[in-house]
Structure formats: C-alpha cells, structure tokens
Amino acid sequence: MSGVVGWRARLLSDTPASGREAALGRLYRGWLQFKANRLALVGLVIVLGLVVVALLAPWLVTHDPYRQNLAQRLLPPGAMGHLLGTDEFGRDILSRVIIGARVTLYIVALVALIAAPIGLIVGTAAGYLGGAVDAVLMRLTDVFLAFPSLILALAFVAALGPGIENAVIAIALTSWPPYARIARAETLTVRKSDFIAAAQIQGAGTARILFRHVMPLCISSLTVRVTLDMAGIILTAAGLGFLGLGAQPPMAEWGAMVSAGRRYILDQWWVATIPGLAIFVVSLAFNLLGDGLRDVLDPRQAR
Amino acid sequence: MSGDGSVTVRDLSVRFGRGSQAVHAVRGVSFSVAPGESFGLVGESGSGKSTVLRVLAGLNQDWQGTATISGLDVASGDRRLPRIAQMVFQDPYASLHPRHTVDRTLAEPLAIHGIGDASRRVEQALMAVGLGPGFRFRYPNQLSGGQRQRVAIARALMLEPSVLLLDEPTSALDVSVQAEILNLLHRLRRERGLTMLLVSHNLAVIAHMCDRLAVMNRGAIVEEMAVAALRRGEPREAYTRQLLLASLGYDRAVAASMVSYD
Amino acid sequence: MTPLLEIEDLRVSFPTPTGPFDAVRGVSFSLGRERLGIVGESGSGKSLTGRSILRLLPANAALSARRLTFDGTDLLSAPTRTLRALRGSRIGLVLQDPKYSLNPVMRVGEQIAEAARIHGGVSAAEARRRALAMLEAVRIRDPERVFGLYPHEVSGGMGQRIMIAMMLVPEPDLLIADEPTSALDVTVQMQVLAILDDLVARRGMGLIFISHDLDLVSSFCDRVLVMYAGRVVEERNARDLAGATHPYTRGLLQSLPRIDDERAELPTLSRDPAWRDG
Numbered sequence: 047m048s049g050v051v052g053w054r055a056r057l058l059s060d061t062p063a064s065g066r067e068a069a070l071g072r073l074y075r076g077w078l079q080f081k082a083n084r085l086a087l088v089g090l091v092i093v094l095g096l097v098v099v100a101l102l103a104p105w106l107v108t109h110d111p112y113r114q115n116l117a118q119r120l121l122p123p124g125a126m127g128h129l130l131g132t133d134e135f136g137r138d139i140l141s142r143v144i145i146g147a148r149v150t151l152y153i154v155a156l157v158a159l160i161a162a163p164i165g166l167i168v169g170t171a172a173g174y175l176g177g178a179v180d181a182v183l184m185r186l187t188d189v190f191l192a193f194p195s196l197i198l199a200l201a202f203v204a205a206l207g208p209g210i211e212n213a214v215i216a217i218a219l220t221s222w223p224p225y226a227r228i229a230r231a232e233t234l235t236v237r238k239s240d241f242i243a244a245a246q247i248q249g250a251g252t253a254r255i256l257f258r259h260v261m262p263l264c265i266s267s268l269t270v271r272v273t274l275d276m277a278g279i280i281l282t283a284a285g286l287g288f289l290g291l292g293a294q295p296p297m298a299e300w301g302a303m304v305s306a307g308r309r310y311i312l313d314q315w316w317v318a319t320i321p322g323l324a325i326f327v328v329s330l331a332f333n334l335l336g337d338g339l340r341d342v343l344d345p346r347q348a349r
Numbered sequence: 350m351s352g353d354g355s356v357t358v359r360d361l362s363v364r365f366g367r368g369s370q371a372v373h374a375v376r377g378v379s380f381s382v383a384p385g386e387s388f389g390l391v392g393e394s395g396s397g398k399s400t401v402l403r404v405l406a407g408l409n410q411d412w413q414g415t416a417t418i419s420g421l422d423v424a425s426g427d428r429r430l431p432r433i434a435q436m437v438f439q440d441p442y443a444s445l446h447p448r449h450t451v452d453r454t455l456a457e458p459l460a461i462h463g464i465g466d467a468s469r470r471v472e473q474a475l476m477a478v479g480l481g482p483g484f485r486f487r488y489p490n491q492l493s494g495g496q497r498q499r500v501a502i503a504r505a506l507m508l509e510p511s512v513l514l515l516d517e518p519t520s521a522l523d524v525s526v527q528a529e530i531l532n533l534l535h536r537l538r539r540e541r542g543l544t545m546l547l548v549s550h551n552l553a554v555i556a557h558m559c560d561r562l563a564v565m566n567r568g569a570i571v572e573e574m575a576v577a578a579l580r581r582g583e584p585r586e587a588y589t590r591q592l593l594l595a596s597l598g599y600d601r602a603v604a605a606s607m608v609s610y611d
Numbered sequence: 612m613t614p615l616l617e618i619e620d621l622r623v624s625f626p627t628p629t630g631p632f633d634a635v636r637g638v639s640f641s642l643g644r645e646r647l648g649i650v651g652e653s654g655s656g657k658s659l660t661g662r663s664i665l666r667l668l669p670a671n672a673a674l675s676a677r678r679l680t681f682d683g684t685d686l687l688s689a690p691t692r693t694l695r696a697l698r699g700s701r702i703g704l705v706l707q708d709p710k711y712s713l714n715p716v717m718r719v720g721e722q723i724a725e726a727a728r729i730h731g732g733v734s735a736a737e738a739r740r741r742a743l744a745m746l747e748a749v750r751i752r753d754p755e756r757v758f759g760l761y762p763h764e765v766s767g768g769m770g771q772r773i774m775i776a777m778m779l780v781p782e783p784d785l786l787i788a789d790e791p792t793s794a795l796d797v798t799v800q801m802q803v804l805a806i807l808d809d810l811v812a813r814r815g816m817g818l819i820f821i822s823h824d825l826d827l828v829s830s831f832c833d834r835v836l837v838m839y840a841g842r843v844v845e846e847r848n849a850r851d852l853a854g855a856t857h858p859y860t861r862g863l864l865q866s867l868p869r870i871d872d873e874r875a876e877l878p879t880l881s882r883d884p885a886w887r888d889g
Contacts, residue, residue: 060491061483068450068486240444244504247406248458249431258457262448393796394768494653523652524823528866528877535875550796557868557877580871595797596870598830604805607798609752 076342086338092331100147109138111145111298120314131316133307139316142298143324149299150328153214153283154276160218162272165225170260172226173233175252184230187223195220196282203291210299213292217282221275228271232264266343274336277329284325300325353419354433354511354544356382356405361414363400363568374400375412376568384511387538387545389555389576391592392565398548401565402514405546406436418512432462435505439517441497445489451475451500452485458507474503478533495526502533506541513538515547519554531557552596556580564589566610614641615785615817616664619678623659623841625671634672635659636841642785644815646808648832648849650825652863656841657821661787664819665698682784700729703778707790709770712777713762719773720746720758727780745776750802768795775803782814789821804831825852825863837863840887859886 058075062068080086099106108129115136123131130140172183190198195217202216203209236242237260245255284301286292293299295306300321307318363375375397382388390398403409405416405423407430416423418434438444445454455471464470472482478499489497498518505513518534519527531554538545549555555562556576563573564586572586584590588610594603623635635656640647651657662668664679666686679686681702684693698704706712714722723742727733733741739758746754749772762770771794778786788807792800808831810816822828828835829852837845837860845857855861862880 060487062486065450065452065486068452068488072488240438240440241446243406243408244436244438244444244501245446245457246408247431247434247436248461248504248508249428250457250461254461259446393798394766524825524863525652525866525880528868529879531868532876532879553868553870556870557874580873591798593870595801598826599801599804599808600830601805601808604801604808607801 080338080342083338083341085334086341089331089334089336089338092327093335096147096151096328096331099144100151103144103148106144107138107141109141111137111141112296113137120310120317122314123316130320131314133303133317134310139303139320142303143300143321145298146300146303146321146324149210149293149297150280150283153210153217154279156214157218157221157279158272158276160214161222162225162268164218165222165227166229166261166264166268168222169226169229169231170233170256170264173230174237174256174260176237180230183226187226190220191223191227193220196285199282199286200289200291203286208291208294210293210297213283213286216286217279221279224275225268225271228267229261229264232267233260236260236263270336270340270344273332273339276332276336280325280329280332354384354542355417355419356388356434356512356544356546357415357417358401358405359415361401361404361412361416363397363404363409363412374568375404377414378565378568378570380563380570380573382544382546384544385542386561387547387559389559389562390546390548390565391550391552391555391562393550393592395567396565397568398565399516402436402516402546402548405434406514431458431510432508433510434512434514435508435510436514436516437498437501437505437518440521441494441501442489442521444501445497447489450486450488451480451492454500454504455507458504462508464508470507474507477506477537478503479529493526494522495529498522498526498530499533502530502537506537509541511542512544512546515545517549518547520549520551527554534558552579552593564592613683614643615682616642616819617678617680618664619676621660621663621676621679622674623656623663623668624673625669626673631673634841635663638838638841638843640836640843640846642817642819644811644817645834646811646818646820646832646849648828648835649819649821649838650823650828650835650863651838652823654840655838657838658789660838661704661789661819661821664785664787665702665704666694667698667704699726699778699783700781701784703781703783703786705775705778705786705788705791707771707793709762709767709774712774713770715762718759718761719765719777720754720760723758723773723777723780726777729781741780742776745780746773748779748806749773749776750799751776768799771795772799772803775806779806779810782810783816785817785819786810787819787821790823791820792827793822793824800827825867829853842887844886857886858883 056067057071059071062071117136118126118132119134119136121128121132123129125131128138130143133139168183168187172180198220199216202219203212206212206215242255242259245259283292284304287299287301288305290305293302295302303321304318307321310317358381359379361375361378365372365374378401390401392398400409404412405418407423407426418430421427421430421433423430452471455474456467459467459470471485475482475484480496480499484496492500519530522530535558537543545558547555547558556579559576561573561575562579564571566588571588572584574584582593584593591607618641619639621635621638622633624631624633638660649657649660659668663674664686666674668674676687681697686694713719720742723745724738727738727741743754743758746757751757751769751772757765757769765773771791775791792803795803807818811818820828820832829849832849835847835849835852836843837857839859845855845860847855853864855864865878866880868877
C-alpha cells in the first residue's frame, strides 16, 4: 500500500529527479485528467480491447475463419456452436470478426504511421520557412485536399490494383493534407515566439529548431486529430472493402463482410449486421478517445 | 569567455514594410559600449529600443549600418556570435519552451555547440542563478515568474558569453521579484565581468543597473548621458526632462505641462 | 453623507481538487467621493476585489460578504438586471487589457457613442459629439479618424485610452480601474491620470485605482489599501505611504529601485507566514 502511495507521490512531486521522471509525472497528471472523462475511458477500453483481440486472434477464434462448410451456411446466431451464426459459405462469423480486427488495426496503424509524419513535416516546414516554400507546399496540400478522399482513394486503387496494401497507401495519401494544415497553423503561432528566438540566438539550425522545438508542440493537436480521424479511416477502408477494392476474398475484412452479407440482409440479417456493428463500435470508440485526448492535450480546442 | 565584449553600433537604420506603408523604426542610431560596461537604452513604446537589441541578437536581418560585437560583424552571422552575446527576454512566460524541462532548456545550447559535460554545467548554471538542483527537471508551468526568469538568465549564460542583451528583463515581474532579478544580474555582471545592454522603459531600473544610458524617441537617440548626470537631474534635452519628471510619480501640474514629441 | 460604496468582510474562493482556495479573505472598506488605491502583487486578490463589486467573477468563484452596497443598493442580492443597468452607466470598469473589453466588430467611436446614449436620452448626434470630445480628452490626436477605426486597427496604448473614454463618457459615479495605465507610456499615463483626477475633483466621482505600482498610487490617490494573500494588511493616507508600518509594505517600498539612489543591492522581501493572518 505504501508502495502505491510512494510512486503516486513521486509522480506528482514538484521536484522530479530525472528527465524521465518529469515526463512520467506529466503523463500521469494527464492521465488523472483523462480518467475523469467517463466516455473517453469507455473509448480507451474498447480500443485497447481491439488491440488485445487482434494480438490474440489466433487463440480466440472458435472456428477456422476460412474453412467453408456449405452444409452449415447462413446459420442464425447460437446455432450448432456458432455464437454469431455463419455466413453464406458456412464460415463462423465470430471468428471472422475477430480475425478482421487484425486487418482493421493494421490499416489504421499503417495509415497513421504514414500520413501523420508526412503532414507534420510538410506543415511545420511550410509554416516555419514561409515564403516560397510555404506557397508551394500549401498549394500542393490544397490540390490533395480538393479531391474527395474516397474518390481519390478509388482512383489510386484503380491505378495500383485492388488489395489491402494499396488501400492503405491510397488512404494515407488522401489523409495527410488536414494534418499538414494543422501542423502549419500550430507552427505559425509559435514561430515568432521568444523561445524560438532564443534557440535562434543560441545558433540552432533550421532543422534542429523544426525537429526539436516546433514539432513537439504540434504533436499533441495532431494526435487528437489522428485519433478522431481513425473512425473515418476505418470507414473508408470498409468502404473500399465493400466496393471490392480493398481486402480481397477470402480475407476477413469487416467492410467486405458487410458487402457480402447485404444480399441476405432481409432473411439472414446477422451476416451483414455483425461486422457492421463491429465497425460502428470501433469507430465510436476512436471518436470518444479522441474527444478525451483533446480535453487533455489541447485545452484551447476543448469545449 | 569569448571576445572582449565591446558593442559598437554605427548609423543603424531599420525599416519595416515597404513603400508608403514602411515604418522607419530605427533612424541612424550610433553608440558604443565598452567591455564590461552596462549601457541602458530607455524610451517609450515604439521608440525603436527593442529593435536595436534584436538587430544585435541577430533576430532581425533587414537593416543598414554597421553593428559589431567583440569586433565581429553582426551581419556576417558568424558562428562565434552565439558564444559572445546572448539575450534575455521580457516575458518569462513566453521565452521558455513549454514542453522542455529546465534541464533540456539549459542543455540545448551546449548540444548545439558540441560542448560536453552538460550535466555538471547545468547544475552549475542553476546554482549561479540561485535555483537548487530540485528545479532541474521541472517544466516551466511548475515555476513562478521569477523562477522562470532565472532559468532564462541561466540559459543565456550557458555558452559563457561576454555580452548580455536584456530586453525589459523585469517589467513582467512583481516588484519584490524584480529586486531579486536585478540583484542577480548585478552579481553576475560583477562576477563575470559581463557587458550589459539593457533596454527598458523604466528609468529607475536603468539608473539602478547602468553606467551610461541613451534616451530614444521615434527611432533616434535623443541624448546620451552618464547615469550620474541623470541622478543629479541634469538632462540636456527637454524630452529627457519630461520623461524624468513623468517617472517620478503623478503630479497634476507636471501632467498639464506634458508636450508631445512625436 | 453616506459612503458611495460599502464593503464588509468580502470573500472570494475557488474550488480546487485539494479543497477551496480563498483568494480574497475578509476585505472591508468604504469609499466616498475620493481616489482609493489598492496595491499588491499578483495573486494578492486586488483585481478580484475590484471585480467582486460588479459581480464580474469567473463562473466557478464563490462570492460572499456581510455587506456590499453601492449608493444604497445591495449588490449581493440585486437581480442581474439591476446589475447590468449599473454596469457601464453608474459603475465603470477599466481593465488592463482593452482587447477583452472592446467589441471587435464595431467601430470604436460607435462603441463610445453607444455608451454615451446608455447614460440618458441623448440624440445620436449628441452622443457622437460627446464621444469625439471624450476621445480628445484622453489625448487622442485626430479623434475623427480614430472614431472610425476597428479595435484591431488601434495600438495597445490607444486601445487603452479608447477603453477609458468609453467608461468615462457615461459619467459614472464610481470607476473601478484595474491597472488602467500599466500598458501606457509614462507621459501618456500622466495625462490619463489627470483626466481621472479632474473627474473626481469636478464631478465627485469615486475611484478605485488598482495597481502594482506603489509610487504611482501614493502620488495619485488619497488613500491606499495594501493587500497581501487576499487580505488588507495596511491602510494609509497615500501621501504618508513612506511611513508604512507593516513589514510587507515596507519591504515592497524598499525593494523598488529609484533614480536618485545608489544602492548596489536592493533589499529583497522575505515573506513571513504570519502576514497571511495579520
């Protein structure tokens, strides 16, 4: 018990003993603030649940998600040991939804890892350097921003060929411009500040100022925005899957599953509804999480 | 310690904007500060005093005239300049990076110039400005205004410069904290033989800190004088006399006699 | 004659995770038609005291007082409508930063003219005339031009003077000025203070002048309250501030650099925990 009190006191202490402890203390204070928001906590639990399910998927599935059994096709939930029923090929829907979590997480993580850094670098460079660099980079951003993202993604996939990797690349290429805009706006508010001037007087080069002084200040609002966008990314990926341009059969991807199930929607509602529910719950969770993060990381934007 | 620490400014002119919208912020300012001397630039808002300081700090690239620090041309952007002259800003709430701990703020100039032994130097610098090691890993939002300004001064001293450029270093602080910071600057100057160039609107602060001062109005130097002459109440120019009178507190008769020098 | 303003045992507190924080702790004073200075450092509660009079406090602040009356009106129990009628017409408030007090999408001259009309049935032409006269009175050159500017087009110092003009044009009975001249150059500061001075002397306005500048307050006001940690620790005639007896006041006075002295070291304040209660 005293151990718990001990580390809490250390995290909240005003005199941290090392840089790591200071950073941890800062995180802990953020967590205390985040924790107070019930809905955000629900979002976090669901997102963490998704990660756990994706990691443990091979051990969680009750049936082989790819094994067809035409004798048991379109079984309702609960029938013959299939908790959530079976699809038109007699595959277990629960197992496919569980495996599908991997695909969803893979898409989301890859898009975030590609789009956010591109947006961050383009936006901070444009905002800090200004002038011609700003004009060129931001017009380029505008060009990407001007296309409806799903249409642009469709075009990319059409050019590159359908498949999950190409869907990811297409979504990433269409989702970085808003991040660039946010990073630029943040950069413009700090580039004339005294602490940047101080770094200049110390002789810091442009790259150093960008990476060590400007970017850390853009990351929090970017994190919030990326989290809020996750829902949109999942929906776009599902949309591509639904249109047959994302994950290809027999891969268990939620959007493709909804697409395949829509033919039976009136008589066997569960085939399309259950993967649809999964999409809905995970998108909602990312939105709730993003709202909670915004309150902690970006107080200016909070309600 | 680098350079002798002299500062020379000749015919400095700064314009902001272009064409008819251009503002002539500094018009032909000249002065020089001897090594180890403390020189004050006093004036009202818009007098151009801070602009002069920013030119010397290398923050303003668009100017005419000559400006040298320790014989190095400021316009050259010489890599040695950061190790000769450093600056302390007015608002300690804006001059420290909000996401950097004190330790990181102080170690940054060392990292830029490839100076080792950061840990010991950071602790020494904190000690020199009267902050204990307990402050080392705090974020700025865990510090008071006075403590922040001490950190900002420590940061300016990390490269062991010989010239300190001070832009209204105490005007954002409470009276009792101002006294502490002024005492600190006094002690540092004595111990390290620093040359100081102090910009302020407060004549009393200038009189307390400086040996000589120049009074600026509308971008030009009105007069240059020794602080001793100011103390004796012997300014030559009417503008300086008015500034001096206004600094002594409210007086109905003085207020009625105020003239505009625009 | 009854005082214009009477305050007894004023308290303001804010909830914090570790229990309520008492920012103002039992302030009492009364104000006649005089210039009352309130001095103190940041966090002393001087600004909150001034804002309490108009009940302009942050939403989470808890305000209480045994007595808070303005010219016979109980401000504590007064309905919002009464308060709103008082604000701006009979009680003016000038803040340090004009940014928050001027309407950004309305020409400054119109804002002053509107304030003049609130005061009492003057015509639009008369309101405009008064607004221009008041702009001139706060030493704005070319008032006609400034009349038509928007708040973002004026400098900080000019915005401050416009703000003062707006508050003075309805000729209030009480003006609460919170660091009204801190953003102004000393020479302009003198001139603005002279306007306030005249209004007190000529019209019998009551003035509460909140400032951190001891020298200014002692030379401008009639009476001074010194606040520390939410309490008034000392009250003196302004001319007599140099004879202050409380160690906090004395410490503050001594820590000020002065043009005519040659001390190398300024005495610094060592805060005595007992000051919080004494």
